[in-house]
Amino acid sequence: MSIIKGTETIVNPLQTSALNKKGLCDYVVNVASGCLHGCSFCYVPSTPAIRTKQTQLHHKGVSNPQMDWGQYLFVRENIPEKLEQFLSRKKTWRETPEGKGVVLLCSGTDPYQNKQTATVTRSAVQVLLKYNKRVRILTRGLSWINDLDVLNNENVIVGMSLPYLDDELSRKIEPQAPPPSKRYRALQEGHKAGCRLYVAMAPTPPTMTLEHFKTDLEQIMYLNPEVIFWEPINARGTNGKRMLAAGLEFTSSIMSKQSWVETFVRQWEDIETAAKELGCLERLHIWPDPELRGYIDQAKLDKWLYQPTVEKWKTQTDKKVKTQVAKATLRKRGKTTAIL
Ligand code: SF4
Numbered sequence: 001m002s003i004i005k006g007t008e009t010i011v012n013p014l015q016t017s018a019l020n021k022k023g024l025c026d027y028v029v030n031v032a033s034g035c036l037h038g039c040s041f042c043y044v045p046s047t048p049a050i051r052t053k054q055t056q057l058h059h060k061g062v063s064n065p066q067m068d069w070g071q072y073l074f075v076r077e078n079i080p081e082k083l084e085q086f087l088s089r090k091k092t093w094r095e096t097p098e099g100k101g102v103v104l105l106c107s108g109t110d111p112y113q114n115k116q117t118a119t120v121t122r123s124a125v126q127v128l129l130k131y132n133k134r135v136r137i138l139t140r141g142l143s144w145i146n147d148l149d150v151l152n153n154e155n156v157i158v159g160m161s162l163p164y165l166d167d168e169l170s171r172k173i174e175p176q177a178p179p180p181s182k183r184y185r186a187l188q189e190g191h192k193a194g195c196r197l198y199v200a201m202a203p204t205p206p207t208m209t210l211e212h213f214k215t216d217l218e219q220i221m222y223l224n225p226e227v228i229f230w231e232p233i234n235a236r237g238t239n240g241k242r243m244l245a246a247g248l249e250f251t252s253s254i255m256s257k258q259s260w261v262e263t264f265v266r267q268w269e270d271i272e273t274a275a276k277e278l279g280c281l282e283r284l285h286i287w288p289d290p291e292l293r294g295y296i297d298q299a300k301l302d303k304w305l306y307q308p309t310v311e312k313w314k315t316q317t318d319k320k321v322k323t324q325v326a327k328a329t330l331r332k333r334g335k336t337t338a339i340l
Contacts, residue, residue, distance in 0.1 A: 001071045004061050008033060008074040013082040013124075019107060020099030022229070022287050023309040025136055027094065027103040029083070029128075031076055031120045033057075035109040037140055038070015039174040040246040041203055045069040046237020049108045066238040067245070070176055073109075075116045080123035087131040098308040102134040110177075112141030122147050129155055134313055138200060140177040142186045152195045154314050157226065159198040160187055164208060165216050172248060173205060184219070191223045198311070199225045201271070202287065203233040206250045206263045213267075213274035221280050227309045228280070231287035232267045235260060261295045285309050 017028040033053065035044065044050060045066045050057070057065045062072045095101035105111040111121040118141070128135050129150070137144060137151065137158045144151060144158055151158055160183045164170070167179040190197055199220050204213075220228060235243075235254050243251040254260045268286060275281040286304045293301060 001063070001068050003036070004072040006060060006074045007077050009078050010076045010082060012086065013076070013079045014086055014103070016094055017099070017104065017107065019104060020096045021306050023098050023227075023285055023307055024138075025102040025104035025107075026096055026099030027101075028105070028107045029079060029103055029124055030106045030108040031079055031111050031117050031124065032106075032109045032113075033074045033076075034062075034069070034072040036070060036073050036113050037110050037174060037177040039140075039177060040243045040248060041173065041233045041239050042069060042242075043234070043236050043239055044108045046239065047108065067242065069242065073113075073117075075120060077116075077120055079120050080127050083124055083127045084130075087127065087133075093133075096306075098306045100134065100308065100311075100313055102136050102313075103128055104136045104138060106138065110139050110141050111137060112139040112144045114141075115143070117141075118143045118147070122150055125150055125156065129153060140174070140183060142178050142182055145186050145189050148190065148193050148195060151190075152193055154196070157196040157198055157311060158190055159200055159225075159229075161200045161202060162187075162216075162220065163200075163202055163204045164212065165219055169205070169207075172246065173243075175246075184223075187223045197223055197225045198227045198229070199223065200229045202229055202231045204230070204267055204271075205233050205248075206253050206267070208267065208270075210270040210273060213271045214277060217271075217274050217278050217280065221278060225283065226311045227285050228275075228283050229285045229287055230268075230271050231289070232264050234264075234289055234291075257291075261292060264289070264292060265296060282310060 013029055015028050017025050019025050019028065050065050054065055060074065062068055093101055105121055105124065110117065112118050125135050135156045137156065140161050162180055162183055165180045165184060167181050170179050187197060201220065233254060240251055240255055254263050271284065272281065275284040288301050288304045290305065
């Protein structure tokens with residue numbers, strides 16, 4: 001199938017999200033349907049975001065929205081305008097302890113996969129910042145570096161998926177995405193510019209060992225990320241089929257529940273060992289899968305589900321608290337000066 005591109009309009013640009021269970025956000029904005037990076041392990045085509053749009057996608061020429069993942073992209077160009085209308089009327093804001101009221105771009109596509117999505121993303125972030133919202137960018141694309149004038153902001157944190165630093169491995173697993181060496185260089189640039197950063201060391205293939213984790217984490221720590229998320233590749237929905245179709249031999253080793261659990265547990269131990277050795281354990285944030293329930297220690301699983309990250313956001317609450325403290329101090333000193 002050749003690449004199918006187009007646009008689509010959206011009524012509600014801001015969706016509440018369950019990704020607070022991963023410490024990521026309370027809302028998501030997805031700037032497109034489909035993703036040209038087409039990573040073989042991607043879970044998105046098996047989610048309702050795509051499954052509920054089968055007929056619509058068929059009408060647009062996509063014959064198999066799951067297996068053709070990576071071959072179609074419909075950009076939602078009206079998002080900034082809709083977001084402005086929506087936020088100007090919105091009176092309440094969801095802020096869970098672990099989602100922290102953050103808006104994630106994106107959970108179901110890549111916000112910086114090409115010029116068209118980058119343009120929508122940039123404008124959407126500008127609108128969110130205008131309304132004093134917190135923004136999390138998650139991308140494998142490189143062009144966010146052109147938007148540092150917008151993204152280098154205390155209300156924005158930029159993260160890149162960097163499961164490994166091996167370009168050859170990346171060519172097999174996510175051949176349409178920029179190689180990890182280029183992603184790393186983009187993060188270096190962001191770091192140099194003073195941008196708030198995080199890394200999603202996810203999802204890691206079962207071939208990775210303790211030594212890989214040590215080497216990669218050491219490099220990642222030079223970027224001084226506020227948090228490093230981790231999860232292994234999970235075989236879910238049609239991604240197993242797509243990984244097999246991509247010739248990834250390791251796929252069969254995680255297709256049975258038992259072997260998947262064993263791999264998960266081994267890599268979880270390995271990454272924690274590596275992080276301990278490198279002195280960055282407190283920045284490591286595990287994304288456990290609820291499917292592990294019954295297979296691993298319950299307390300270990302519960303510790304990480306709905307766990308807030310160690311990231312620090314300058315919050316409205318902080319400002320309020322600071323003002324209250326300052327008012328109390330002045331009262332003590334017998335001053336009545338107004339505090340702004
Ligand atoms: S970049 Fe993200 S959304 Fe796009 S295919 Fe890869 S994993 Fe899926």
